[in-house]
Every structure is written in C-alpha cells, then in structure tokens.
Amino acid sequence: MLSNKLPSETKNLVVQRWPIELVLAEDGTSPLTVQLPPLEDILEMEAMKATHFSLKELAATAWVKMEQVFALELVALERKSERFSDSPSFLNRLADLADLAGNREGEAHFLERGQKLGKDNVFDHRLAENLLARGKFRDAESMFARMDLDTDVEANLRLAYFHLQRQDIEASLLLVLKALSIDPLNFGARLFEGALRLLRGEFELAIQSFRIASTERQNSSALFSNMAVAYVFLKNTDRALAALRRAVALDPLNENAVAFLADLAFSEGKNEDAIPSLRYLIGFEQKNPLMWARLARALLEIGELNQAIAALKRQGSVEDTSAVWNNLGVAYYRKKDPSQALICFRYAMTKDTGSRTQDFFLAACNAALVIAEKRDFDELLKFTSAVLLADRDRSILYDNTLSDLYVFYLHALKNLDQGEKAMEIAEELLSEQNIASNLKIWVAGVIIAYYAMEENGAQKAMSMVKEYEGLLPLRHGEMDVRQILLANNIVFACIESGHIKQANNYLRFIMNAIHKEPYPTATLGLLNMRKGHKDRGARLYEEAIRLAQSPVDKKRIRQKYYLELGIFWFEKDISQARRHLQKVINERQGESRLVAFATRMLKRLPLSRR
C-alpha cells in the first residue's frame, strides 16, 4: 500500500437546517476571501424567488374570505334571536358561526349564554375548548377538571394533554387509561395512548394501541405516521415505510409524513419511494426549503443530477444558506463539474460568518476534496492550513466527518515532499485523547504505510502495527472502508518488513476486498511476489491496475509492480531488472519514494552487469 484512499463526499450532504451565522474571513491571504460568488446560480435563484406557491398561505388567505362570509351569516342569524334566543341549539349555532368567522370572543359570549340555560353540558366543553383556543390554558384546564371525569372521555383526554405539556407522562397515561375504561374503542384515546407508549419506549404496546385506533378510523394520516415511528424504533423499516406510504396516500399534504418518508427512504436507500410524494407536496408547497432539500437529496441519490441541481436552486431561492450551497456543490461534483462545485463550496463557506459552525467546516471539507482531486497540493495545503487555523477550539478533531480536513492537510504535506513533517503531525494527532475514530484509523494507516516504505523504517512500522492493530474490529465482516485500508497497510508493512507469516494472519481482514478494491488486490500481488510466485503476483498487480479508477492510483500501483519485478529479477536477470527499475523511474508524476528506491537499487547493480 502506497497511499491511503481519500475520504469521499457522499456523506457530506446537509439536509437538516442548522443555525447559520455569517463570518468574514480573517486572513487576507486566505483562499476563502478571493472567491467570486457563483453568479449564474444566484441570478437563477433570485428569479425563482417570486414564483413560489404555497398552499398553506393560500389556504390562510382563502379562510379569511370565508370568515367574512360567515360573519355576514352570523349577523343574518342573529336577526332570529327574538324567536330563538332561549334555545340552546340556536345559541350553539350562533357560537359555531362566530367561531367560523374567527370571532372567538363572540363565540364565548354565545356559549356563556347557552351555558346559563343550563340544559346540557355541551356548552361546558365548548367553552373550555374556546378558552384553549384563546390561550387561556389554566382556565381551560380547571374547567375540564370540573367535569365528570368518570364518564367524560374528552375531558380526560384534554387533561392528559395538559399533563403531557408539563412532561408528566405518567399522570397523562393514567388519565388516558381512564378515558379508555369509559370507551375502550375511542379513536382519540387510543391514538393518545399509542403516543404515550411511544414516549415510554413501549413500542409493541404503542403499535397495539394504534391498531385498535385504526379499526375506528382507517383514514387518519397522523395515526399511520405515528405507527411508522413505532416500527422504526422496532427496527422494522419495511413496515414503517409501508405505514408512511399509507399516511402520505391518505393525506398527500401531510408534511410531517412526507418528510419522515423521505428521510427513512434515504436511510434505507429506497429514495425512489419518496420522490413522487415529495414532488406532489412540493407542487403545492413550494416555500418549504426542507422539502426542496429532501427532494434534491433523493434525486441526487438516484443520479438525477440536473433535477437535483434544479431542486437545490429552488431551495436556495427560498433560503440562502451555507447548507444549500454546500449541497449544490456536492451535486456539481457528482455531475463531474469540479470547478463549479469548488465555487459553490467556497461560497457556502462565505455564507457562514461570525462563529465557525459545522456548515463552514463541512463545506471546507468538500472543497478540500475537490482541490485534492485536482492534485493542486500547494493550494490544498494553503486552504486546509487556513481552515484548520479557523478551528480555534479544535472541535473538528473530534468530529468523524469534519476531521477529514486533517486527512487532506496531511495528504497535501505528503505530496509536497514534506512527509517527515506530515508524520510528525500525524503522530501528534494520534497522541491526542479521544480524537475522531475515523481520523485515528486513517492516520494510523498512513504512518504504518509511510514507515514501511522508509529504508530503515521496518521496525518502527511493525511497532506501530502492534500499537494500532486494536483499531481493527474483532470480526472482519463488519469492517468499513477505512478499517480495510488500515488492515491493508498493516499487511503491506508486514510484507515489506519481511514478516510474511504475520502478513498471512492479517490477510483475513482484507479478503473480502481482494478482486474488488485495487490496493488490497495489489497487496496480495506483493505477497505473492515476495513468496516467489511471480506469475500469480503479476496477475494480481495487473488486476489491481484495472480496478483502480483514478490515473494516479493506476500509476502508483504500476510503479510498485515494476519495482517488484525489478527486485524479482535483481539476482536473476540484470537486464530485466534494469528495464523494470528504469520503468519505475520513468513513470511521470509517480510516487517520489518509489523512484528514490528504484534509483538506489539501480545504483546497486554491478557496473559490469549494468
């Protein structure tokens, strides 16, 4: 193993909205300050700002018109007061019209008049509800408490709601159970009971309550959303998805259900399931940036890049935040437009001024990846140094995603022939307490590979192997990419330092990656070469070169392959050895340490035999 694979951008999408603050660049020479904003995208977003449609807003406006109509009807009905003012049902209707007209005080007035007639308790309930609507919670609660709690389901449920607001789940549950003892099939009581069971972590019981509720009312979208939450906690995501699909089918405007469906579908890799619902909702609710973000994420995941970019621009026209520009950058990156992606990432960083938040570093992390892929190591070093300086409390060191900035920083140093400095910093990082596990694994891998390649570094490499082998999991089936890379570097170090038996032991950790990943395949090729199985080794090296996707990786593996062939022929056939060592040296933009090694080997060939 010559170099660790860099982290990818796949996880660096932001969908949840974080609090964004604006920061001005402090360092005049910092690359953060010289970036032009992505004008085309900004103009497009500006143009879209005026074109958003919101059903919610329209409904509110339409309701105001309706209120005016009902206000007129109220006046018309009041004309009949002379004949019916002593009738409770007439007063109740006046209260209804007042409520529909948005006149809560008027509603209370009619209800109080009705209550004075003293013929039924309908008015007590409605008055309590009216107090609730007017924000007089204490009065409402005391009114509900005065009702006959032995027979009144609604009063019990309302009181349970007040208790829940005060975080008193137990008292709330007692009242709900009392309501259920009065009417065991009451939909509202069962729905409430299910929600309380969820809060208490009794997920099976919650589902049981929701099921009973669903027999009473089969078309409640909220009920199926709640059921989905319970299924998620029970890790039954298929049922959760089914419940959410049903919730969305029942109420396509239920934002809660649609957002939940989108998030769950994303986590399960079933983004196609959520896209129609998201699109439908967005058709009616274009002012909700969270929905645009979710649609963009889903489209990005299924590879509809242009549509994802369009969705992100719509999101950007609703809220101009760092997260939006970061996501737009990710979309451009996936669209193989790294220069536009870089502009977006940098612009995302300028959106975040004041105190440095996670959004700033996330965008920086993504920008660093793009620069690293450009192989502009000078810029990468300058950029990452500036960003790391901005992290005054070194918080990113403990974040599994953001700590990748250190990875890029070390990568830049290594490629600028400042390997020793890189290793010094890497060792310093490893000595830190509680650093992000991802960073620790990556750095350990880098150090092991570095010393394994050094002329007299075998002993140091093996001591590092001993120290960090504990970062590998107990079962090799549960390894993530970084752990595979660490394992690969450990095997590599063992081979390079001549511990073939030990290398065979560690080989099990990378078995699943051989023939799939280039570096583990090349490492097995190296092992075969060192065991003297030249043909098998050569085949594996050639396969690794085919598997490598970036030209840089291909070059490095090819260089190492030629170096191994040079070593193999060193004692057997001088001309073959010279030819292969020369190939290592001639490889353009190859690994400098391999070139140095090959040059040293070439010098060791006897003069007469050269």
Add this chain to the structure above:
Amino acid sequence: MPLSQNSQLLVQTLEATPLLDGRFQNLKLVNFDALNDIKKGCFSLVFSAYDAVENATVALKFYDIDPALFYDPYRRNAFLREHEILQLLQSKERCLQLAAPMAVYDFSLPTPSGVAATFPCQYFGIQWLDQEIESFFYRQQDCDTLDKLRLFNEILLAVEALHRHEVFHRDLKPDNLRACEVLQKRIVVAIDLGTAARFSSGYIQQHYTVPVGAIGYAAPEAICGLAAHRYLAPYTDIYALGCLLFELFNPGLFFHELVSRNPKYQAILLGLSSYVQGVTTEPHQLLEWKKGIARFAAGVNLVDIEATGSSVPPGIVPLLNDLLHALTHTNFANRPRNLEWVRSRVWSAIRCLENQKLYARALMARRERRRLVEEKLRKKAERLQTVLATAKNAIK
C-alpha cells in the same frame, strides 16, 4: 348589504301604492332588516302583498334597481331564469308556484335636473308560504325525533320533485324551505329559486370561484369552482340534504363539525380546486376532478350523525350514519343519485322508532297489568290475613 337610495325610493313608492297592477294591495318589503340595515338575498326586493283577484297573500319579487347592480348581467339573467323555472314548475306538486307572471312596473325617479327618469322594474308574483320550518333546526331540543324524520322525508320529497323536473336548487338551507298545509297534511316546498338551474339552462357565468349558495351547505366541488357544472348540480343538492339531516339532530352546524374534524379542510379544498382551475369544458372538469378526488378524498374524515350534543336515539345511529356519510361524501360519485333510496332509509328509521315506541308502550301496558294483578293479589292476601287474624282471636 344596505338598500341603495333608488331601492329605498322604490320601496317607499310601492308600499304607498294602494293597488298595483289592479290586483296587489298592502305591499310590504320582507327581505330587509331595517334595524341592522341589511338586505337578504342579492337579486331582488321581496314584498308580501294581498292578491285581490286570487284572494290570497303572495310574494312579489322585484328586480332590485340598485345602480351598482342594475346592469349586472349575471343578476339580471338569474332573475329571468328564476321566472323561467317557475313557469316550468307551474302546477307541479311540491314545487313553488308562480302567482303572477313577469310584469313591468315603470318607476319614475326624480333627477336633480327636474326631469323624471323612468326605470322599468320587472317583477313577478309567487305563492306565499308562511310556515317556516326553522324551529326544527333552531329549537330542535323541543322536537320529537319522529317529527324530525318525517320533516326530513318531506324535504326529500320537495327536492325530489324539483329534480324530477330537472331543476336543481343549489342553495338548500333551512331559510329556503317553507311548509304549507295541503289536505291537512304538511308539505315542504323549497323556495327562492334565484340560484336554481336546469340541465338545459344556459350558463350565466362559466366559472365560479365561490359556491352559488350558502357556503355552509355547499358541496366541495361547488366550493372548488364547479358550481356551474350542470352534471354536478343534483349532487350539490344531495350534499346540502346531508347537512340538513345533520343539523336536524345536532346543535352545531355541519360545516363547523366538518372543519373541526378536518383542520386541513381548506387546504384540501384548495388542493382539489387546483385540478380544475383553468379547465373549461365540463367533461374535462369531471376528469380532472376525479383525479383530485383520488388523491384527497380518502383522507377526509366524514362527519358522524352522533356529534357532541346529538339527539339521535342510539337505535337508529348506524342507519342515519350510513345515510349521512353517503349524502355528504367528498366524492360526489359516492353520493346517492336516487332520493328514493334515501327516503327508504329514512322510513326504516321511522319504522324502527315507531316499533320501538309500540314495544315500549306494550311493555308498559303489560307491566301496568302485572302491577294491577299484583296489587289485587296483595290486597286479597291482606284481606285473608285480616280474616285469619280475626278468626284466631275469636278462637282464643
């Protein structure tokens, strides 16, 4: 809406006219609340009058000469259409009858220049129905359930009669229903056909943004801009019948209950209306409406007859619930087109209650008989004990 100055002058003149058209006396404006300065209805001024020829009270409908509305073609055409429909319903059972055909009253209005301007005021006479049925709705706690069901049956018959002649009222509400006695039997008649339409009647206005009738009784499709759709017109009446059924047995308004059960009802309506907006032809409107309904109808919670404070006897709750759900279904296709079916359900409920009443009466009678027998036996036993005690004392 207050009366315009022109209208006020017309009213004053008419009320002061001793004999109009040689037959109408004692004209009195009835659709204006002087206390609140509000006129009821938008098209016309309604007067009660005595028809000396027919020897009966009639209602005279004058086209309102409010200058702001006088030249409004919609109002004008609606006024003419009402007369046309009433002509068609002449001598039809359970339908409002025309008492006098369309005539013109030339009303001279003095102008500042001193020259009098003449306004030709169109009017027609209709049957005067003075029995209101509002007390069944606004004083429902005092009404018997059987009475309410029989009244609803009468309302159904009235609407059925209109539909039989392809007339669709489109503004059914308690205010627009009156009763009269025919052969000592109460007959309900739907009045105010100002918004009524027929399949064959032309469009006064192609697209409506609001329902033509009262919003509290309007079907979703009427609120969503399809109020002019002729095919849907009968279903609008059927929906209103459902609202009336609910309001006969509950102290609250149907619309209030619907909105309470569906807090997002307004958003749902707007979502539905987005499907039909901009669609001009009726078949396409129907097609689009069906698409919208497929998306939104399933999530609407239908209103149950047994809301808080309901007076429905438990025995007929399921029966009336099914009926109410059918009548007020969000999807018009699920509403019954045939009112005979609705009446049969209402009659089932009536029979059910009558049987219950009979059974209760019979049970009471049996209990009373048993009580009397027991009382008799008790008295007999007491007598015997007295006799025995006397005998014992005598033996001692």
